[in-house]
Amino acid sequence: MSAFTPDQVLALAPDASSAKAGQGLAKPGVWQRVGRDPRSLWGECQGSGKDPYRTQVDLHGPAFQCSCPSRKFPCKHGLGLLLLHAGRPDFAAEAAAPPWVVEWIAKREASAEKKAAKAEAEAAPPDPETAARRAEQREKRSARREDRVRAGLEELQIWLDDTMQAGLAAARTRPSAHWDGLAARMIDAQAPGVARWLREVPTLLAGGTDWAGRTLSHLGRLQLLLHAFGRIDQLPPPLQADVRGALGWNPAEEDWAAGERVRDDWQVVGQRVEDDGQIRAQRTWLLGANTGRSALSWSFAAGGQPLDVSLVPGTVFAGELQFLPGAVPRRARTGARAEGKSIPQVRGVGGIAEALAASARTLAENPWAGREPWLLRAVVPVPAEGGGWLREADGQGVRLARCFAGLWTLLAISGGAPIEVFGEWDGEAFEPLGAWAEGEYVDFRAEGAS
Amino acid sequence: MSTWPDLVTAALLGTQHAAAPVLPAELAEAVKADSASLLAQAGALDLWRQAGRQVGSAPAAPALAAVESRPLLPARARAHWPILQRGEFPHLLLEWLQTLAQAGWRLPAATLPELLSWAGARAARREAVLAAGGERAHWLAAQHPDWNRGAAPTPLLEPAVDPWETGSLPERVAHLTARRRTEAAAAREQLTQVWACEPAAARTALLEALATGLGADDEPFLESVLADRSKEARRGAIDLLARLPGSDFVARQTARADAALSWRAGKIELNLPAAPDAAGQRDGLDLKLPGLPAKLGERAVQLVLVLSAVPPAHWSQRFGAPPADLVAAAKAHEFSIALLTGLAWATVRHRAADWAEALLEARVTPSLAEAAALPSVLEDTALERWLLRQLTGQFDWNLREPLLALPRPWSRELVVAVVRGLAASTGDAYRIPRTTFAEFEALLVRIPVAHVQEACGTLDGSVPAAAQLQEYLTFRLEVLGALQPESSP
Incomplete structure (x- = not known):
């Protein structure tokens, strides 16, 4: 059995047209000299050129490589080949990999080793002299940045005070360019996290019912961040890291190195991509089957650059995650890992009340933690006026986000019976990203995107 | 707080x-x-x-869907869903669903919302989705107002409202048509009662429902409609009366036709009818026929209208000549367009297979749509014979409907002729455009699976359009093959 379902493969597509083109190539007729070994899958596909394209997939990943000139990644050939393999695992027979595959896999392994070695070297304590010099440089850099951020935030504080003095009703009449300009100033001040925060304001101001309440809670949370930065020296170090993270500090290699490494069977439970027109941000939620820990892995891509496709929702892999330090360590990146397998039965589920309590605890530790990952056990989707609900056996439930487009799919897979649902809680409503029914994972990312 | x-x-x-x-x-x-x-x-x-947020109280949960009795579609067949899902091959999708249900498989539940939306109110699609989707499909459809239309009432539904009293016009027509099938007289009575207070458009649309279960009992009512205010309603009544061979209306038109036509020495002699009197106007002889060539005069149009109501068998009998001779004589006549159009229209109305064959044999192609449906009157073997003769060289679009009317399975000979014709439709250098291909697809799914290999073999794969057809047919074979129970591991 293939590790991937066709849905999971399609979820790797960089855009809808690639997904379509990939589907079109998922036919045996278009492929020649197809083969696989435990690590890789390969085949040749006749394109418009003279020579057929050589397409290969590293199944420990998955990662793709193709000799076609497409700038998309993965390209339609890679998607098509993996899609074909997902649908008909017996199509690609076990064979010895041809030289061009062996070479690529070897290159990938070498680069992975190099990366591991580099991380090791940076994590390992260097000789005291170098260590001291590095620490000094780091501190200098950090102090310079803190000064710039502080100056930017002081300006923002004045601005916020003015806004509140005039009232939100007045703020609503201003053009959104006003907030964008302010956001640009925060970028200059090296506080991109604050810039992101500000860019959401025009949308909130233009929102429907309770726009004022939503805007106030958004700006209120920002105000808490400004306060926290104002007295950052008095905060415990993990929370300092959270505050810096929320302001938009990119973690340095030393920060990662200071974090915890956790081995587990990591279940990839959900993924979503947000596109602000310039940068695509993908967040992938992982849940440790044994530790019960949740982790968030980010991948960013500018322009047509590919996002990381190695974490496939609905799969589980044994391996190590490295957590960034924080009050509630959550942001993580993958270390050494084995090939992913489908999750037959997701582990680590809980009830809605438990999830709420856990979210309250997270909020108490880190008010800027963002959306909360909930893996809900035995909930029944219920269609209702203005959206839907997930209902527990005792009649308690959580409202689904209005923007969630997959209600009917959720209902279809449940058939009125309780199912497991993973999603994000935004403090008001729950947005499913994936669900399990009859032992299969259904990805709701596509539903949200289209 | x-x-x-x-x-x-x-x-x-x-x-x-x-x-x-x-x-x-x-x-x-x-x-x-x-x-x-x-x-x-x-x-x-x-x-x-x-x-401090608390758990909310959720609305009542839906009833449980019934337990499925059929196995889930195997992975090899599920792999085709992403391709079929694109909607490029709606006919293949429909065939896939039907075959899937026949083979005893069940669709994955996650596909159902999309498929039910795709089916909408189209009966064949809806039936196929429900059959392939198992219990879950019925359960899901019952909960969504858009997917519930046309469904048999189930306990999950609100009590049904009366479509006759409150429905939209198409719903009322559907209701009346359905009732005509089981109790024709009562249905007619239902229409008669409201006739006077319905607007013209509704009268015309509802009258069409009487075509179902049409019989001699309907004659008095239809006769009364001949005096209706609406020209369209009158046209509808005339069309229905003309289909009743024993009706007074047909007798009146036959009398007029007899006065106009006579047969002498293998030739038709024509005495064009005079301008219609009051009775003639009541029988619709003043109606216009926009589908006819503009050069036809009023009297010629009148001739078409008269002839169109007379059962063609009347002429064979009266003139003592076989249809072929009469058609040849009409074709040679100065008023051939009016004569042939009238005869062809009557042939369609009275479903005279021997006349249809004679007219098609003589390559009569009436411009009036009502009269052009000649192939639909042919018996199956005659239709296939005729089609095989027509299917030479480039594909003629007018053959699409007759081909679709031909019962399955198609013969090997016909399959080869059709694929060759389709492959030749774009010329050698071009692929078949997407919209055109969608039209072809309805024909391609008629090809029996057993003949697909052979059909592909007769095509020259170096021609783009032919390669495209081969690709589609091979894909279809693969899609349907994956549904066969014997290939399960």
Whole structure:
């Protein structure tokens, strides 16, 4: 059995047209000299050129490589080949990999080793002299940045005070360019996290019912961040890291190195991509089957650059995650890992009340933690006026986000019976990203995107 | 707790106009409310509120779907869904669903919302989705207003409202048509009762429902409609009366036709009818026929209208000549267009297979749509024979409907002729455009699976259009093959 379902493969597509083109190539007729070994899958596909394209997939990943000139990644050939393999695992027979595959896999392994070695070297304590010099440089850099951020935030504080003095009703009449300009100033001040925060304001101001309440809670949370930065020296170090993270500090290699490494069977439970027109941000939620820990892995891509496709929702892999330090360590990146397998039965589920309590605890530790990952056990989707609900056996439930487009799919897979649902809680409503029914994972990312 | 709404009001108005409300004591101390700004207080209170959020009370859950009796579609067949899902091959999708249900498989539940939306109100699609989707499909469709249309009432439904009283016009027509099938007289009575108070468009549309279960009993009512205010309603009544061979209307038209046509020495002699009198106008002889060539005069149009109601068998009998001779004579006549159109229309109305064959044999192609449906009158073997003769060289679009009317399975000979014709449709250098291919697809799914290999073999794969057909047919074979139970592992 293939590790991937066709849905999971399609979820790797960089855009809808690639997904379509990939589907079109998922036919045996278009492929020649197809083969696989435990690590890789390969085949040749006749394109418009003279020579057929050589397409290969590293199944420990998955990662793709193709000799076609497409700038998309993965390209339609890679998607098509993996899609074909997902649908008909017996199509690609076990064979010895041809030289061009062996070479690529070897290159990938070498680069992975190099990366591991580099991380090791940076994590390992260097000789005291170098260590001291590095620490000094780091501190200098950090102090310079803190000064710039502080100056930017002081300006923002004045601005916020003015806004509140005039009232939100007045703020609503201003053009959104006003907030964008302010956001640009925060970028200059090296506080991109604050810039992101500000860019959401025009949308909130233009929102429907309770726009004022939503805007106030958004700006209120920002105000808490400004306060926290104002007295950052008095905060415990993990929370300092959270505050810096929320302001938009990119973690340095030393920060990662200071974090915890956790081995587990990591279940990839959900993924979503947000596109602000310039940068695509993908967040992938992982849940440790044994530790019960949740982790968030980010991948960013500018322009047509590919996002990381190695974490496939609905799969589980044994391996190590490295957590960034924080009050509630959550942001993580993958270390050494084995090939992913489908999750037959997701582990680590809980009830809605438990999830709420856990979210309250997270909020108490880190008010800027963002959306909360909930893996809900035995909930029944219920269609209702203005959206839907997930209902527990005792009649308690959580409202689904209005923007969630997959209600009917959720209902279809449940058939009125309780199912497991993973999603994000935004403090008001729950947005499913994936669900399990009859032992299969259904990805709701596509539903949200289209 | 009303502090938050107060805080929102204060924020709306601005701190220059409104004072911040007093925070709950526990919180006030934590944020040092006296000195904190409104925004800081809001941040703290909002955090507090959010951390204290309680579980809500959900609406009642839907009833459980019944347990499925059929196995889930195997992975090899599920792999085709992403391709079929694109909607490029709607006919293949329909065939896939039908075959899937026949083979005893069941669709994955996650595909159902999309498929039910795709089916909409189209009966064949809907039936196929429900059959392939198992219990879950019925269960799901019953809960969505858009997917529930046309469904048999189930306990999950609201009590059905009367479509006749409150439905839209198409719903009322559907209701009346359905009733005509089981109790024709009662259905007619239902229409008669409301006839006077319906607007013209409704009268015309509802009258068409009487075509179902049409019989001699309908004649009195239809006769009365001949005097209707609406020209369209009259046209409808005439069309129905003309299909009743024993009706007074047909007898009246036959009498007029007999006065106009006679047969002498293998030739048709024509005495064009005079301008219609009051009775003739009542029988619709003043109606216009926009589908006819403009050069036809009023009297010729009148001839078409008269002839169109007379069963063609009448002429064979009266003139003592076989249809072929009569058609040849009409073709040689000065008024051939009017004569042939009238005869062809009558052939279609009275479903005279021997006449249809004679007319098609003589390559009569009437421009009036009502009269052009000649192939639909042919018996199956005659139709296939005729089609095989027509299917030479490039594909003629007019053959599509007759081909679709031909019962399955198609013969090997016909399959080869069709694919060759389709492959030749774009010329050698071009692929078949997407919209055209969608039209072809209805024909391609008629090809029996057993003949697909052979059909592909007769095509020259170096021609783009032929390669495209081969690709589609091979894909179809693969898609249907994956559904076969014997290939299960």
